[in-house]
Structure formats: C-alpha cells, structure tokens
Amino acid sequence: MKVKLLKENSRNMLAMAIDDSKDNTVIYLHGVSKKTNEPQWYESKGLFTKSTALNYFYAGEYTCVFAQGLTKSTVTDWV
Secondary structure, three states, X not given: XXXXXXXXXXXXXXXXXXXXXXXXXXXEEEEEOOOOOOEEEEEEOOOEEHHHHHHHHHHOOOOHHHHHOEEEOOOOOOO
C-alpha cells in the first residue's frame, strides 16, 4: 500500500492510498469528521488502472474519487 499525506483541504481529507501491487485498484481516503472529529475511512466505488491511480496519487488528486463515488471502507488504519 502506497500512502500519501494530503495538504490541508476543505473536506478534511488527511491521506490517500492505493494498492500498487495490483493492476487495478480502488483509491482509499482517510479523513476526519467535521462534526465529531472521528476518523473516517473511504474507498472509491470504481477501480482505477494502476497507471491512473499512480498519477492521481502523486498529484495528490483525492477529488478524483468523488467522480466515481465513494463508500465506507473496511480497509482502515493504513496511516
């Protein structure tokens, strides 16, 4: 799992990650609730090719996940 810490942003997303051992991967996001300050874990609903996921990852483009939709993730504690 490749993990990248994100710059401060309005959505309270702290980090993103991809599984670069696979040809296709979801993009994982970790954030903090604005209301409760509790940690939150998400993943994209769609798969990204490894190449595309790496491009988004290195650019810190976490918002790409919102285009495909996101869901709560069972993959947690990777930060």
